Amino acid sequence: MTEILEIPVISLVSKPESESDFESLIKGEIDRNYEGFRHIEKTIKDNKSIYFYMLGNAVETDDYSVWDRIIPKAPFCLVLFDWDHTDFDRIITIFKNRYQTPLNFITFSAPPSSQKITSEILKQGEIRVIFAEKNSEEGIEGLLAEAIHFSYPKLSDGN
Amino acid sequence: MKDVFVISEKQEMFNLFNNVLGRLPIHLSWAKNMEDALDSFPQEKPTLVFIVNEDEKILIDWVEKFNTSGIRIPFVCFTRPLSWAKLKMIWDKGAIEVIRLPMHKKELEFVVKTIVSERDITETPRDKAQGKLDDINLIELIQYFEDGNKNGVLHLMNGVQTGYIEFTKGKICNAKLDEREPLEAIEVMATWFSGQYRMIFEGKKYHNQIKVDNRQIIIDCLNHINEQQQLLSQLPDKNNLLFTNPDVDYEESAPSSRKILLLFKDGLTIKEFLNKYTGKTNPILRRLQKWLEENMLLTKDVYDKKRSISGKMEESGGLKKIVSKVFSKEEEHKSLISSGPIEETAIDTINKRSHLFNDLSLLKSFLADLEEKV
Numbered sequence: 001m002t003e004i005l006e007i008p009v010i011s012l013v014s015k016p017e018s019e020s021d022f023e024s025l026i027k028g029e030i031d032r033n034y035e036g037f038r039h040i041e042k043t044i045k046d047n048k049s050i051y052f053y054m055l056g057n058a059v060e061t062d063d064y065s066v067w068d069r070i071i072p073k074a075p076f077c078l079v080l081f082d083w084d085h086t087d088f089d090r091i092i093t094i095f096k097n098r099y100q101t102p103l104n105f106i107t108f109s110a111p112p113s114s115q116k117i118t119s120e121i122l123k124q125g126e127i128r129v130i131f132a133e134k135n136s137e138e139g140i141e142g143l144l145a146e147a148i149h150f151s152y153p154k155l156s157d158g159n
Numbered sequence: 160m161k162d163v164f165v166i167s168e169k170q171e172m173f174n175l176f177n178n179v180l181g182r183l184p185i186h187l188s189w190a191k192n193m194e195d196a197l198d199s200f201p202q203e204k205p206t207l208v209f210i211v212n213e214d215e216k217i218l219i220d221w222v223e224k225f226n227t228s229g230i231r232i233p234f235v236c237f238t239r240p241l242s243w244a245k246l247k248m249i250w251d252k253g254a255i256e257v258i259r260l261p262m263h264k265k266e267l268e269f270v271v272k273t274i275v276s277e278r279d280i281t282e283t284p285r286d287k288a289q290g291k292l293d294d295i296n297l298i299e300l301i302q303y304f305e306d307g308n309k310n311g312v313l314h315l316m317n318g319v320q321t322g323y324i325e326f327t328k329g330k331i332c333n334a335k336l337d338e339r340e341p342l343e344a345i346e347v348m349a350t351w352f353s354g355q356y357r358m359i360f361e362g363k364k365y366h367n368q369i370k371v372d373n374r375q376i377i378i379d380c381l382n383h384i385n386e387q388q389q390l391l392s393q394l395p396d397k398n399n400l401l402f403t404n405p406d407v408d409y410e411e412s413a414p415s416s417r418k419i420l421l422l423f424k425d426g427l428t429i430k431e432f433l434n435k436y437t438g439k440t441n442p443i444l445r446r447l448q449k450w451l452e453e454n455m456l457l458t459k460d461v462y463d464k465k466r467s468i469s470g471k472m473e474e475s476g477g478l479k480k481i482v483s484k485v486f487s488k489e490e491e492h493k494s495l496i497s498s499g500p501i502e503e504t505a506i507d508t509i510n511k512r513s514h515l516f517n518d519l520s521l522l523k524s525f526l527a528d529l530e531e532k533v
Binding site (some may be wrong): 003005033035036044045048050059060061062063065068071072073074075097098099100101102138139141142144145148149152155 | 340342343346413414415416439441442443445446511512513514515516519521522523524525526528529530532533
């Protein structure tokens, strides 16, 4: 029986290459397009796969049906972001008011000067950010391991 | 040699066509009614059919029998002068042209030669057929292409929307509807039960953009249709007018919601709305359902009642302030429900979705594998 880990991904990027960099980091074997999300499948071992759900922007469409089905059941949700995304705060606020699922923030760029950061949440520097590297040797595995440690610190202690 | 089949109660009409088309490389056959003609088609294999009858009722009956027989051969109708609506009806049933009778022999000769030569000169396998989606749905059209192993393009029109599907040897290769992905485009077009279709068969092959086979596409379409039917059954009749609640503050609504709510401002049926709306249909139907539950959209009787109450309120002088104070509380509540995302969050906070993931052993085992790979 194949074990599956399901990871929803919300994209708050202003540069399209951020998304393509992320997808090339995943190196998924199967990529399917559905109404409201994309499903990218990555095999970790013969009997272990990770399903990435690249979610559409439910806040913009005002249709949370897909988010509501996927996000509560996931161990955590990844937020792929660019520092100058103009709607970052609004979407994160809505997410936090709607879900209790932990969030992990991933970006491919170093933080610019605070004047160039449009988000108050990011300016305050209170959220932990995972910095991803394009074509990193660690690939998506390193990022996911870091995200699991962030969201479930007790697992790292062996509990 | 082109084979043209004439269906006419009178043999004189067949003789007339024989005279008119005598000099062209055409072989003519004749049957006095549609039943006889349908029996003869398998042997004669005509490439063009002339359906001739001055009685419009018999003519339409013949055309319907021809269409329901499943035989797809281009056909031309000849009948007495008809109203525009009747002409359109016959065109919608797939006729290439409707020629009025009686007609001067020379004129008839010219018209018939034009039709025949148009189809003869282009000796390529190009062919076409058209009709109404009210009579045949997309699934049947896909099966028609598949059964005949046909190459070609199926054009579909519904309200302001137009899209197409390309086939090579009956297999769906590509589809286009606005900016949608090909598979999603097909799913949306499969829910069009009114509008027009036009099939153009061509010899060329199309580039294959769709890996999924026709059977899977049809299953997906049927699921999509079922879901839409279910959603529509939960909404008011699609021919009933719906109105946006006059209390809705458009400026506070999210841009995509505002755009749709404005469409319903002066009343719109769901049928009219779906003809205008170019986005994904099932999510928007769910959203209409939600708005109806939240009284952001109102049926006509509720809307009229609300308007008359508002009118009376405006007219009532002394009581106005008191009444408006009472109603302001109601509006305050409604604006909380109906307005933009920031207000929405206040309600969502109450209904926060619990985090349901609890399989830590699974996570631990994945963590070990991930770290091993790193």
